Amino acid sequence: xxxxxxxxxxxxxxxxxxxxxxxxxxxxxxxxxxxxxxxxxxxxxxxxxxxxxxxxxxxxxxxxxxxxxxxxxxxxxxxxxxxxxxxxxxxxxxxxxxxxxxxxxxxxxxxxxxxxxxxxxxxxxxxxxxxxxxxxxxxxxxxxxxxxxxxxxxxxxxxxxxxxxxxxxxxxxxxxxxxxxxxxxxxxxxxxxxxxxxxxxxxxxxxxxxxxxxxxxxxxxxxxxxxxxxxxxxxxxxxxxxxxxxxxxxxxxxxxxxxxxxxxxxxxxxxxxxxxxxxxxxxxxxxxxxxxxxxxxxxxxxxxxxxxxxxxxxxxxxxxxxxxxxxxxxxxxxxxxxxxxxxxxxxxxxxxxxxxxxxxxxxxxxxxxxxxxxxxxxxxxxxxxxxxxxxxxxxxxxxxxxxxxxxxxxxxxxxxxxxxxxxxxxxxxx
Amino acid sequence: xxxxxxxxxxxxxxxxxxxxxxxxxxxxxxxxxxxxxxxxxxxxxxxxxxxxxxxxxxxxxxxxxxxxxxxxxxxxxxxxxxxxxxxxxxxxxxxxxxxxxxxxxxxxxxxxxxxxxxxxxxxxxxxxxxxxxxxxxxxxxxxxxxxxxxxxxxxxxxxxxxxxxxxxxxxxxxxxxxxxxxxxxxxxxxxxxxxxxxxxxxxxxxxxxxxxxxxxxxxxxxxxxxxxxxxxxxxxxxxxxxxxxxxxxxxxxxxxxxxxxxxxxxxxxxxxxxxxxxxxxxxxxxxxxxxxxxxxxxxxxxxxxx
Numbered sequence: 003x004x005x006x007x008x009x010x011x012x013x014x015x016x017x018x019x020x021x022x023x024x025x026x027x028x029x030x031x032x033x034x035x036x037x038x039x040x041x042x043x044x045x046x047x048x049x050x051x052x053x054x055x056x057x058x059x060x061x062x063x064x065x066x067x068x069x070x071x072x073x074x075x076x077x078x079x080x081x082x083x084x085x086x087x088x089x090x091x092x093x094x095x096x097x098x099x100x101x102x103x104x105x106x107x108x109x110x111x112x113x114x115x116x117x118x119x120x121x122x123x124x125x126x127x128x129x130x131x132x133x134x135x136x137x138x139x140x141x142x143x144x145x146x147x148x149x150x151x152x153x154x155x156x157x158x159x160x161x162x163x164x165x166x167x168x169x170x171x172x173x174x175x176x177x178x179x180x181x182x183x184x185x186x187x188x189x190x191x192x193x194x195x196x197x198x199x200x201x202x203x204x205x206x207x208x209x210x211x212x213x214x215x216x217x218x219x220x221x222x223x224x225x226x227x228x229x230x231x232x233x234x235x236x237x238x239x240x241x242x243x244x245x246x247x248x249x250x251x252x253x254x255x256x257x258x259x260x261x262x263x264x265x266x267x268x269x270x271x272x273x274x275x276x277x278x279x280x281x282x283x284x285x286x287x288x289x290x291x292x293x294x295x296x297x298x299x300x301x302x303x304x305x306x307x308x309x310x311x312x313x314x315x316x317x318x319x320x321x322x323x324x325x326x327x328x329x330x331x332x333x334x335x336x337x338x339x340x341x342x343x344x345x346x347x348x349x350x351x352x353x354x355x356x357x358x359x360x361x362x363x364x365x366x367x368x369x370x371x372x373x374x375x376x377x378x379x380x381x382x383x384x385x386x387x388x389x390x391x392x393x394x395x396x397x398x399x400x401x402x403x404x405x406x407x408x409x410x411x412x413x414x415x416x417x418x419x420x421x422x423x424x425x426x427x428x429x430x431x432x
Numbered sequence: 433x434x435x436x437x438x439x440x441x442x443x444x445x446x447x448x449x450x451x452x453x454x455x456x457x458x459x460x461x462x463x464x465x466x467x468x469x470x471x472x473x474x475x476x477x478x479x480x481x482x483x484x485x486x487x488x489x490x491x492x493x494x495x496x497x498x499x500x501x502x503x504x505x506x507x508x509x510x511x512x513x514x515x516x517x518x519x520x521x522x523x524x525x526x527x528x529x530x531x532x533x534x535x536x537x538x539x540x541x542x543x544x545x546x547x548x549x550x551x552x553x554x555x556x557x558x559x560x561x562x563x564x565x566x567x568x569x570x571x572x573x574x575x576x577x578x579x580x581x582x583x584x585x586x587x588x589x590x591x592x593x594x595x596x597x598x599x600x601x602x603x604x605x606x607x608x609x610x611x612x613x614x615x616x617x618x619x620x621x622x623x624x625x626x627x628x629x630x631x632x633x634x635x636x637x638x639x640x641x642x643x644x645x646x647x648x649x650x651x652x653x654x655x656x657x658x659x660x661x662x663x664x665x666x667x668x669x670x671x672x673x674x675x676x677x678x679x680x681x682x683x684x685x686x687x688x689x690x691x692x693x694x695x696x697x698x699x700x701x702x703x704x705x706x707x708x709x710x711x712x713x714x715x716x717x718x719x720x721x722x723x724x725x726x727x728x729x730x731x732x733x734x735x736x737x738x
Contacts, residue, residue, distance in 0.1 A: 017445055018443060018444075090573075090580060091574045093628070116602060120603075240459045241459040243490075264442065286490075288490045298452050299452050300488070415608055420612060422600045
């Protein structure tokens with residue numbers, strides 16, 4: 003799809019980026035769909051295709067198993083299943099895509115949460131013959147919980163239901179009804195056949211009743227620029243740049259990635275948690291000075307006054323700053339075999355801040371199938387999500403996750419093993 | 433609170449987004465790890481890495497050394513470029529030589545094992561000897577299907593091994609760098625870049641890369657479906673005939689294993705045009721070391737390869 007000339011043009015032009023996470027159960031045809039997107043956008047190379055063809059033959063299949071393209075590990079190929087999130091890439095002339103390919107079963111919640119944490123769009127696949135299953139509902143719930151702003155429900159295997167409009171309408175209506183309980187700001191429902199290629203890249207001749215976009219067209223045109231918070235300035239300080247060289251003797255810059263809002267020289271700002279105020283004197287982006295910085299730019303901010311600023315601090319606007327909080331109310335997804343229990347102590351990483359935390363209370367466990375809140379729950383097991391109260395050793399400079407996915411999220415780390423055991427989304431802090 | 437700005441769309445191009453993400457990773461590692469090092473081969477990916485590191489800490493110097501595993505079979509053009517970059521940026525260069533490692537008995541050259549494989553022990557020894565706790569690598573997930581599964585922070589145990597089935601979940605941009613004594617982390621800041629992104633960045637930044645990436649005349653011969661360079665280190669075997677052709681390299685590796693492609697692309701722009709319509713991956717075209725088995729890369733990575 004990309005020609006040489008276009009590619010060179012893209013070097014200088016503003017080609018943008020869409021990250022999406024795929025979901026769907028084992029036999030819904032997810033690997034086939036990804037294979038189809040890669041194949042039809044000419045992102046599969048001949049040597050990769052040849053390797054897959056010869057592996058398929060060696061396994062005695064009479065078709066080319068596109069899933070072999072995506073199952074990268076020896077044990078996955080042996081078992082014919084996907085066991086871990088993988089990231090894949092393809093591009094069309096105006097957009098680059100990063101797919102977080104999450105496995106449909108075992109450890110689904112943990113993997114879905116991982117893949118969805120960075121996604122702009124969630125793609126849920128359902129089998130037209132089965133209609134909505136528990137799994138499709140669960141995936142929609144998780145994507146909504148993770149605040150993935152765009153959702154596509156792809157009703158797959160339309161070829162196996164005679165491209166029936168009635169079936170499409172029925173699943174569409176059922177899902178819309180279910181979605182009213184969730185927070186899904188943008189929903190698109192597309193009837194496809196990943197195997198035959200209907201409405202994936204090319205418009206299907208078999209479904210004249212469908213007037214919407216093809217899947218790829220939708221992925222290419224969905225508007226993601228407005229999903230960022232450009233109002234509330236949030237700049238977690240990551241690293242202090244102090245060259246101490248002759249040329250830059252007095253240089254002292256605060257490096258970090260803008261998490262929200264637009265920063266400009268002259269802005270009056272506050273440094274948290276100290277509460278010291280100053281003014282932005284200049285903003286460097288590497289070797290050039292810039293007029294403004296916005297998410298997700300990595301920049302270096304300079305302040306007029308010589309205030310004490312270090313890693314873990316946050317720069318915000320004086321009248322619009324997060325309150326430092328040590329009591330945190332959050333939804334936590336538990337990711338390890340030993341359950342999460344009250345009184346447990348863990349390390350916590352939030353923006354560039356690291357501290358320790360204690361679990362004060364588990365308020366309820368959320369059943370991601372029924373949205374039922376089990377208030378009698380006393381622990382969270384692997385892949386379970388619950389509302390948890392935490393007390394932290396250092397104040398977190400946080401926002402609700404619904405407002406800012408960067409300042410509203412954290413990870414929990416087991417201090418003995420060093421493993422990431424939990425993912426948290428903040429409701430409120432105090 | 434002011435109204436959302438409307439006069440511009442505040443949109444970063446995908447290349448700028450990738451750059452911002454990579455720089456965030458470089459700074460995170462420099463802030464949290466005791467002794468990082470950047471693995472530097474002198475090839476295009478590691479040069480892009482060095483450029484990103486330069487930007488991450490500018491105007492301060494890059495706060496960690498670079499480490500090159502000298503296979504003894506590297507292209508001289510690549511080593512020259514390496515030296516120019518190192519001196520321009522004023523970074524310390526640590527060289528881990530396979531020849532020295534053989535001499536010291538750290539790795540064994542049995543005449544059958546490729547130098548690529550001998551890099552593993554040589555590299556792990558250099559990491560251990562120098563006490564490096566984090567090693568940046570230029571690996572990209574688009575290169576290979578095992579790499580598509582690898583995290584940005586890739587945990588290695590005290591033997592340097594990667595356990596693909598037991599990776600830490602990686603959420604948002606919150607990276608977990610916890611280590612036990614003797615363990616280290618491999619860090620891949622350009623995980624989300626594709627080959628085309630790397631070339632686009634080289635073009636945009638006007639980055640100097642080794643001359644072997646551009647079309648030139650070279651004596652080559654065919655072996656195993658690839659075009660190999662004729663050198664005293666890699667002579668023709670029976671039945672192989674070397675001839676002068678116009679070629680360039682898509683990757684820089686061991687001279688005895690790295691093939692080249694016929695090409696007349698002599699500028700970065702021409703290379704981008706060529707890559708954009710290429711139907712074979714860079715590794716498929718030119719890397720003999722990945723052809724040994726379907727899981728060659730995965731197996732090497734488990735042992736500690738980068």
